[in-house]
Amino acid sequence: MxxxxxxxxxxxxxxxxxxxxxxxxxxxxxxxxxATAVAVxxxxxxxxxxxxxxxxxxxxxxxxxxxxxQKAQDVITLIADQDVAEAAQYIESTAHTGQIVQIxxxxxxxxxxxxxxxxxxxxxxxxxxxxxxxxQDVSSLxxxxxxxxxxxxxxxxAAGTGVYTVVVAVTVQVQADTVTTVGWFMLGATPLxxxxxxxxxxxxxGRSLRQVERIRGQxxxxxxxxxxxxxxxxxxxxxxxxxxLTMNTMLERLQASDREQRRFVSDAxxxxxxxxxxxxxxxxxxxxxxxxxTWNGVKEVLAGETARMRYLVEDLLTLAKxxxxxxxxxxxxxxxxxxxxxxxxxxxxxxxxxxxAELTPARVTGDARRLGQVIRNVLDNADRHAQxxxxxxxxxxxxxxxxxxDNDGPPVPEPERKRIFERFVRLDESRSRESxxxxxxxxxxxxxxxxxxxxxxxxxxxxxxxxxxxxxxQTPGQGTDTRGAEGARTIEPQSLG
Numbered sequence: 001m002x003x004x005x006x007x008x009x010x011x012x013x014x015x016x017x018x019x020x021x022x023x024x025x026x027x028x029x030x031x032x033x034x035a036t037a038v039a040v041x042x043x044x045x046x047x048x049x050x051x052x053x054x055x056x057x058x059x060x061x062x063x064x065x066x067x068x069x070q071k072a073q074d075v076i077t078l079i080a081d082q083d084v085a086e087a088a089q090y091i092e093s094t095a096h097t098g099q100i101v102q103i104x105x106x107x108x109x110x111x112x113x114x115x116x117x118x119x120x121x122x123x124x125x126x127x128x129x130x131x132x133x134x135x136q137d138v139s140s141l142x143x144x145x146x147x148x149x150x151x152x153x154x155x156x157x158a159a160g161t162g163v164y165t166v167v168v169a170v171t172v173q174v175q176a177d178t179v180t181t182v183g184w185f186m187l188g189a190t191p192l193x194x195x196x197x198x199x200x201x202x203x204x205x206g207r208s209l210r211q212v213e214r215i216r217g218q219x220x221x222x223x224x225x226x227x228x229x230x231x232x233x234x235x236x237x238x239x240x241x242x243x244x245l246t247m248n249t250m251l252e253r254l255q256a257s258d259r260e261q262r263r264f265v266s267d268a269x270x271x272x273x274x275x276x277x278x279x280x281x282x283x284x285x286x287x288x289x290x291x292x293x294t295w296n297g298v299k300e301v302l303a304g305e306t307a308r309m310r311y312l313v314e315d316l317l318t319l320a321k322x323x324x325x326x327x328x329x330x331x332x333x334x335x336x337x338x339x340x341x342x343x344x345x346x347x348x349x350x351x352x353x354x355x356x357a358e359l360t361p362a363r364v365t366g367d368a369r370r371l372g373q374v375i376r377n378v379l380d381n382a383d384r385h386a387q388x389x390x391x392x393x394x395x396x397x398x399x400x401x402x403x404x405x406d407n408d409g410p411p412v413p414e415p416e417r418k419r420i421f422e423r424f425v426r427l428d429e430s431r432s433r434e435s436x437x438x439x440x441x442x443x444x445x446x447x448x449x450x451x452x453x454x455x456x457x458x459x460x461x462x463x464x465x466x467x468x469x470x471x472x473x474q475t476p477g478q479g480t481d482t483r484g485a486e487g488a489r490t491i492e493p494q495s496l497g
Contacts, residue, residue, distance in 0.1 A: 060179070084112070100118050106162025110122055137172075215243065316440065335361070351383050359393075364400075406466065420442055452473075
C-alpha cells in the first residue's frame with residue numbers, strides 16, 4: 001500500500017512542527033540580542049586574531065631578516081676595506097645565539113665560522129656573484145646538528161682574485177614559537193571575553209526590557225474605564241523615552257476620541273429624546289380618543305416631529321460618513337456660481353431678509369449636490385441670525401474660489417470660531433433647537449469642505465458684521481471659468497418679507 005506523504009494542512013512550504021515553533025518562541029529579544037552580540041564578537045575576534053598573528057609573524061621575520069642582512073653587510077664591508085682575516089676575527093667576537101656566520105672562499109671552502117660547529121661544512125649551496133644577495137629557508141641545519149628552522153642570507157663580495165661568500169643563518173623558530181604562544185593566549189582568552197560580552201549584553205538588554213515591560217504593564221492596566229492613565233516616562237532621552245511619550249500621546253488621542261464619542265452619543269440622544277417624547281405622547285393621546293378628533297389635532301405636530309427626526313438622522317449619518325472618510329463624492333467639474341445661484345433662489349423664496357449677491361464665474365472639481373448642501377447649511381445659518389440683510393460674494397483669487405456669506409447679525413465670538421464647527425454646538429439661546437437648527441449643519445459643512453480639500457471659517461466683516469468664508473481649490477487651468485468675466489452676475493437687493 002502506498003504511504004500518504006502529503007503535508008498536513010497549513011504546513012505546506014515550510015517546517016511548522018510544534019517543536020520548531022516552541023523553539024522559536026523561546027528565543028526572545030534578550031536571547032537573540034545576546035546570541036547575536038556573542039556571535040559578532042566571536043567573528044571579530046577570529047578575524048582580528050588571524051590578522052594579528054599574520055602581521056606579528058611577518059613583522060618578526062622581517063626584523064630578523066633585516067638584522068641578518070645588516071650582519072652580512074658589516075662582514076662584506078670588512079672584507080672589502082681590510083681583509084678576510086679581520087672579518088673572521090669580527091664574526092668570532094660578535095657571535096651570539098641564534099645567528100651563525102660563515103665566510104666561504106672562492107672555491108666554496110669554509111674560511112671562518114662564528115661557532116666551531118660551522119667552521120668545517122658550508123651551511124648552504126648558495127653562491128651569489130659579487131654584489132648579489134640570495135635568501136633561503138631551511139627546516140634544519142644538519143651540518144651543525146640544529147633542527148630549528150633557519151633563514152639563510154648569502155651575499156657575494158669580490159676580494160683579491162676571487163669572489164667570497166658571506167653566509168648568515170638566523171633561526172626563525174623563536175619567531176614561530178612567539179606567534180604560537182600569542183595564538184594560544186588569544187584562544188584561551190576568547191571564551192572568557194565572550195562570556196563577559198554575553199553577560200554584559202544579557203544584563204543591559206534585560207534592564208532595557210524591564211522598562212519596556214513596565215510600560216507594557218501600565219498600558220495593560222488601562223481600560224475603557226481608566227483611559228486617563230498614563231505610563232511613566234524615564235528621564236533617559238533614548239528610544240524607551242520616545243516610546244513612553246508615544247504611548248502617552250496615543251492614550252491621549254484615545255481618551256479624546258472616547259470622550260468625543262460619548263459626548264456625541266449623549267448629544268444625539270438628547271436631540272432625539274424631544275421628538276420621540278412628542279411622538280409617543282401624541283400617539284397615546286390619539287389612541288385614547290376613539291372619536292378620532294384628537295388625531296386630527298395632533299397629526300400635523302406628529303408629522304413635523306417625524307420630519308425633524310428624519311432630518312436629524314440623515315444629518316447624523318452624513319456627519320458620521322464625513323468623520324470616518326466614508327463620504328462618497330462624485331468628482332466632476334462644477335460651476336460653483338450656478339450652485340450658489342440655485343441656493344440663493346431657494347433662500348429668497350422663504351427668507352424675509354434682503355439678499356444681495358455678486359457672483360463671478362468659477363469652476364471647481366467636486367460633488368455639486370454636497371457643495372450645495374454646504375452652501376445651504378451656511379445660508380440657513382445666516383438667515384436664522386441675520387437682522388435685515390444677507391450678502392453673498394463669489395470671487396476668484398490666489399487661494400481659489402472664495403465664497404463670502406455676510407449678514408448683519410452678531411459675529412461669532414473669536415474664541416468660539418473653531419468650536420462652532422463641532423457637533424451640536426450652539427453658542428447662545430438664540431441658537432437653540434427651537435429656532436430650527438440641530439447643531440449639525442456647520443459640522444456637516446466643515447466635513448464636506450474637508451473632503452473637497454477646501455476650508456470654511458467664521459470671521460467678521462470690516463464693519464463688525466458676521467461673515468463665513470468658504471475656499472475651494474479651482475479646477476486646474478480654469479481659474480476664471482470658460483465663460484469669462486462677462487458671465488458675472490449681480491442679484492439686486494430684494495425683500496421677500
